[in-house]
Amino acid sequence: MDDAAPLTGRVVVLAGGLSHERDVSLRSGRRVAEALRGAGIEVEERDVDGRLLPDLAAHPPACVVPLLHGETGEDGAIREVLELLDLPYVGSRPAACRTAFDKPVAKEIAERAGLSTPTAVALPHETFRELGAAAVMDALLNRVGLPLMVKPAKSGSALGCSVVREPGELAGAMVHAFAYGSTALVERFIEGYEVAVSVLEGPEGPAALPAVGIEPDGGFYDYTARYTAGSTRFVVPAELEPDVARACADTALAAHAALGLRDLSRTDLIIDAAGTPWFLEVNVAPGMTETSTVPLAIQAAGLDLGETVTGLVQRAVDRVRTLS
Amino acid sequence: MPATPYPGRVTRDVQHGSSTRLDSYVDRYAARTRGMTASEIRALFSVASRPEVVSLAGGMPNISGLPLDVVGGAIHDLVAQQGSVAMQYGSGQGVPELREQICDVMALEGIDAHPDDVVVTVGSQQAVDLVTRIFCDPGDVVICEAPSYVGALGVFRAYQCDVVHAEMDADGLVPEALRQAIMATKAAGKTIKFLYTIPNYHNPAGISMSPERRPEILEICREADILVLEDNPYGLLGFDREPYRALRADEAEGVIYLGSFSKTFAPGFRVGWALAPHAVREKLVLAQESATLCPPQFSQMAVSAYLATHDWQGQVKEFREMYRERRDAMIDALDDLMPASCRWNVPDGGFYVWLTLPPGIDAKLMLPRAVTARVAYVPGTAFFSDGFGSSSMRLSFCYPTPERIREGVRRLAGVLEAEMELHATFGTLSAEPDGGRGLPTRSDYESPSTDVN
Numbered sequence: 001m002d003d004a005a006p007l008t009g010r011v012v013v014l015a016g017g018l019s020h021e022r023d024v025s026l027r028s029g030r031r032v033a034e035a036l037r038g039a040g041i042e043v044e045e046r047d048v049d050g051r052l053l054p055d056l057a058a059h060p061p062a063c064v065v066p067l068l069h070g071e072t073g074e075d076g077a078i079r080e081v082l083e084l085l086d087l088p089y090v091g092s093r094p095a096a097c098r099t100a101f102d103k104p105v106a107k108e109i110a111e112r113a114g115l116s117t118p119t120a121v122a123l124p125h126e127t128f129r130e131l132g133a134a135a136v137m138d139a140l141l142n143r144v145g146l147p148l149m150v151k152p153a154k155s156g157s158a159l160g161c162s163v164v165r166e167p168g169e170l171a172g173a174m175v176h177a178f179a180y181g182s183t184a185l186v187e188r189f190i191e192g193y194e195v196a197v198s199v200l201e202g203p204e205g206p207a208a209l210p211a212v213g214i215e216p217d218g219g220f221y222d223y224t225a226r227y228t229a230g231s232t233r234f235v236v237p238a239e240l241e242p243d244v245a246r247a248c249a250d251t252a253l254a255a256h257a258a259l260g261l262r263d264l265s266r267t268d269l270i271i272d273a274a275g276t277p278w279f280l281e282v283n284v285a286p287g288m289t290e291t292s293t294v295p296l297a298i299q300a301a302g303l304d305l306g307e308t309v310t311g312l313v314q315r316a317v318d319r320v321r322t323l324s
Numbered sequence: 325m326p327a328t329p330y331p332g333r334v335t336r337d338v339q340h341g342s343s344t345r346l347d348s349y350v351d352r353y354a355a356r357t358r359g360m361t362a363s364e365i366r367a368l369f370s371v372a373s374r375p376e377v378v379s380l381a382g383g384m385p386n387i388s389g390l391p392l393d394v395v396g397g398a399i400h401d402l403v404a405q406q407g408s409v410a411m412q413y414g415s416g417q418g419v420p421e422l423r424e425q426i427c428d429v430m431a432l433e434g435i436d437a438h439p440d441d442v443v444v445t446v447g448s449q450q451a452v453d454l455v456t457r458i459f460c461d462p463g464d465v466v467i468c469e470a471p472s473y474v475g476a477l478g479v480f481r482a483y484q485c486d487v488v489h490a491e492m493d494a495d496g497l498v499p500e501a502l503r504q505a506i507m508a509t510k511a512a513g514k515t516i517k518f519l520y521t522i523p524n525y526h527n528p529a530g531i532s533m534s535p536e537r538r539p540e541i542l543e544i545c546r547e548a549d550i551l552v553l554e555d556n557p558y559g560l561l562g563f564d565r566e567p568y569r570a571l572r573a574d575e576a577e578g579v580i581y582l583g584s585f586s587k588t589f590a591p592g593f594r595v596g597w598a599l600a601p602h603a604v605r606e607k608l609v610l611a612q613e614s615a616t617l618c619p620p621q622f623s624q625m626a627v628s629a630y631l632a633t634h635d636w637q638g639q640v641k642e643f644r645e646m647y648r649e650r651r652d653a654m655i656d657a658l659d660d661l662m663p664a665s666c667r668w669n670v671p672d673g674g675f676y677v678w679l680t681l682p683p684g685i686d687a688k689l690m691l692p693r694a695v696t697a698r699v700a701y702v703p704g705t706a707f708f709s710d711g712f713g714s715s716s717m718r719l720s721f722c723y724p725t726p727e728r729i730r731e732g733v734r735r736l737a738g739v740l741e742a743e744m745e746l747h748a749t750f751g752t753l754s755a756e757p758d759g760g761r762g763l764p765t766r767s768d769y770e771s772p773s774t775d776v777n
Contacts, residue, residue: 018377020692023370049374049686157367171750178746179692194618213341228361230350237341291346300341 007314009062014078015049019070020180021157023030028067028288031295032309036065039306041313048078056085063313064089067285068114069156074101074285088320090312096260099189100284103153103185106259110279113258115251117279118270119144120187122153125178137170144188150174153183156283158222163189187280192272195238196293197252198286199265200301202311206256208249209297211269213238227267229291236293236300244275266294286315350751356484365703368691372700378732379720382699383527383675386650387590388655389642391634395590398629405626414621416613417605418444422628426597429631430583434573435601443608444619448557448584448596451608452476452520454615455553455580455598456483458607459517465509467519467550469497471678471707471716473527476520476555480709486514487709494669496533497521499540506548518551518580523571525558525674526771528707528718532673535568542575550578557584557596558639562673563648577601587675588640593623647675653726654719657733663740668719675722678704680715682744684753687717690743699735 005178013036015029016022032143033043044050044061056064064087066078076094083094092100100106104122111117121140128136141148150173152160160180162173177184198209213235214221224231240248252267259265259282266286269277286294288305372379402410417423423439425451430437445451451499452475460466462484468477470489480487488509491501502519509516514592521541523533533541545552554571572581584596600608630636655670662668665682681687704716719736721729747753 018371018374018698020368020371020695022374023367027372125749129745133750159367171752175746175750175752176689179689179743180696194427210341224361230345230347230353231361233343233345235341235343239341295346296346 007041007062007310007317010042010044011047011313012044012056012061012064014046014048014052014064014066014068014073017068017070017072018048019068019072020155020159021069021073023070024157024287024289025073027290028069028285029293031063031290032065032067032288032305034177036309036313037302037306039304039310041306041310048072053081053085060087062084062088063316065313066091066310069287069290071154074156074208074283075154076101086320088316090263090309090316091185092260092262096262097284100259100261100265100282101154103151103281104183106255106282107185107279109258110255110282113254115258115279116147116276118188118190120185122183122185124183125174126182128174133171137167137174139280140186141167141170144186147189147191149185150177151185151186151187152180153185153254157182157226157287161222163220188237190270190272190278192270193238195240195248195269195271195280197248197267197269198297199252199256199261199267200262200293200298200308200312201291201315206253208252209294210237210300211238211240211245211248212293212296212300213240214293220267226287226291232291234296235295236296240271241275242275244271247275248277250323251279252282255279255282263315264294297313356482356632359481365409365688365691365706368695369700371616371695377695377698377700378724378735380654380721380724380729380732380736381699381702382723383720384723385587385591385643385675386646386723388647390590390639394634395626395630398633399626400494402622402629403626410622410717411626412621414618414624416618417609418442418619419621419624419628422595422631423597425628425631426583426599429490429560429588430570430572430581430599431663433556433567434569435581435599436573439604441605443598443600443605443612444624445596445598445612446616446619447469447586447591447594448555448582448598448610449475449479450615451582451596451598452553452555453482454608454611455518455582455600456480456485457615458604458611459483459551464516465514465516466515467502467505467509468709469521469526469529470501471528471704471713472520472709473522473555473708474702477707477709480520484545485517488516489708489710489712492526492529492531495532495537496523496526496531497537499537500543502541503543506544506550509550514547516550517744518553519545520553520555521571522555522558524556524568525561525671526676527558527674528676528702529678530671530674530676531678532562532568538569538571539574542571542578546575552579553582554579555582557582557587559583559675560588561644561647561675563644563651564672572599580604588643589627589630589636593627594620595623595627644673645703647673647722650721650724650729651677653729654721657730661733661737663737663744665744666740675720677719677721679717679719680704681717681740682753683715684747685740685743686714688714692741693743694736694739697735697739699732701736705769 015025015032036043076097080094082089107117140238147165160177194214195211197211255267256265256308262293266283268280420594423442427437465486488505490505572579581599668696702718704713
């Protein structure tokens with residue numbers, strides 16, 4: 001990037017939106033906008049509404065940094081629109097987002113790439129209605145076993161997620177997950193150590209940042225544990241044997257590559273007692289809040305958040321310049 | 325490093341990382357701060373502020389009818405003529421002229437008070453805080469209606485009080501429930517400091533304590549030597565009748581009365597008040613001085629000027645008509661659109677309808693689906709200190725237009741139907757109110773929505 005033209009013009013940080021993760025997104029947006037301003041970049045923070053596209057068309061920014069979480073933000077839709085407008089943006093392309101945001105699809109691709117991922121079954125709520133919930137739940141319990149996790153197939157920030165340890169808890173957990181979306185993922189719960197590994201692309205290609213170990217006070221990294229400063233202990237770099245740390249980095253890099261991701265991603269893993277990292281999910285618009293793991297990983301790598309995002313912005317601008 | 329419960333974390337031959345909780349003050353916070361955490365519900369409400377969402381959740385008064393030119397003129401004159409006083413520190417008790425006007429306001433509900441006994445506060449919310457501060461030690465009990473105002477419950481929690489709920493019916497707080505709550509609390513060896521009640525157009529229940537019941541409630545508290553904290557922000561916002569006599573009108577020593585200009589004028593000034601017996605008033609003034617030095621002088625003088633120069637009672641009448649129209653829109657929409665298995669009351673004033681869902685439907689768990697459908701409400705559990713209220717919700721009709729209210733109810737009905745179908749699929753509907761996911765139940769509980777459709 002050293003020989004790239006210097007960045008001029010304003011950068012639009014998109015945050016907010018109408019998803020369940022609006023609040024998280026606003027926090028991510030504020031943090032990244034501040035970091036960019038600290039790096040000398042002119043920044044405009046924008047929510048997504050009916051005035052956005054006319055404004056972007058009338059005053060095209062140098063680049064857009066989409067930090068929308070949840071639907072629209074992570075399912076590729078907003079990036080599809082940015083491509084329609086020929087605007088440079090940071091992050092993965094729409095098709096890759098669609099795949100990565102759909103947890104069951106992402107897991108399948110990760111598995112095909114040789115990664116370990118917990119046994120899981122994804123089903124829409126209609127299946128339970130048409131075939132009888134009790135029979136389907138019995139089959140799920142037989143296949144997946146206890147304990148298990150129930151998650152909305154497309155959601156973030158652990159919203160709608162429950163751990164099920166007794167068969168009787170499954171129905172309630174399903175109802176909870178279906179409040180967030182029409183398909184739920186029922187996944188074998190791996191007891192282990194949760195880590196998040198960020199992948200950052202630079203001139204040398206993608207690199208895994210130090211793994212962040214996650215130790216929530218309550219044992220479960222739920223919404224409260226994620227966004228209440230002080231309620232989770234983060235260890236960075238996660239204290240892992242070198243070969244386990246390497247395996248985590250390789251898993252995140254393999255997931256990033258297999259899913260065709262770009263610029264920045266975060267892979268959530270759980271390391272079992274044998275030291276095997278299990279792929280849980282990957283995030284194309286990872287949280288950048290004060291309590292998120294990506295900024296911690298960037299810092300642990302000896303990098304500055306503002307400079308790092310500026311680098312990604314520069315890459316995005318150069319990509320479009322190269323194409324045109 | 326401390327021992328770890330995580331089997332995958334290896335402790336030998338490791339690269340040592342630095343550990344952070346991202347809040348270096350975490351070990352220093354007071355015990356009362358522990359409950360102050362991020363929550364899914366709070367996150368979902370962030371979406372409710374978007375214009376695409378019909379928010380039946382908020383309690384914002386609709387002040388679009390205020391004569392802004394009149395208010396602007398009064399504030400202009402205030403700055404021009406008394407600016408150096410208005411922008412200066414003032415008395416901890418509040419501006420004398422405003423306290424006299426407050427006595428005139430309270431006279432509308434039968435209260436004969438002296439301005440010396442009035443303490444102006446930063447909204448009546450601060451009055452709840454100051455009263456709790458001067459009376460309650462950790463572990464003391466406050467008796468509240470079931471359900472009760474979420475903002476007051478937050479104050480009681482912050483002062484580490486225990487809240488004991490007593491049931492309501494269509495006539496408000498049930499005397500027998502109050503007696504039982506007092507008896508059970510005393511039998512448990514706990515100290516009851518006061519009864520917190522919202523006697524008019526209750527938030528969130530939308531009902532009023534009947535005039536016949538008021539003397540009995542006062543008598544019970546007098547006998548048990550319990551103070552009454554009468555919180556009355558909505559008393560002048562009745563649709564069909566003159567205001568009831570305040571509890572304080574018939575009991576000067578045992579009642580601390582709280583009032584507010586937030587609903588009758590505008591909440592942005594943050595002006596409320598407490599009317600208290602002399603001795604208590606002294607403590608409240610000292611507590612106020614410690615909290616803020618003085619309530620905002622500028623706001624008080626602006627409110628005072630508005631009261632003096634404008635037909636504020638005529639304005640309240642206009643507000644009442646506007647809120648009545650919105651109440652009608654909500655009740656009509658509920659009648660037309662909601663499943664028959666829901667119950668709700670028809671409030672005759674205030675801002676709120678309390679709606680009870682079919683047994684087993686959890687309003688909190690349904691909220692994400694509602695937000696997806698672009699409608700918001702407050703789940704009933706917010707109004708209880710004990711996890712109760714899961715099958716109820718508060719719907720507010722104060723802010724959206726009648727058309728938007730109907731649209732909101734239409735969306736809500738769709739959300740509820742989908743949720744009921746889902747519960748039917750999974751067999752998670754319960755025959756018992758508030759049953760289902762292991763939430764506490766009370767066999768003698770009756771929803772306050774007794775004016776059932």
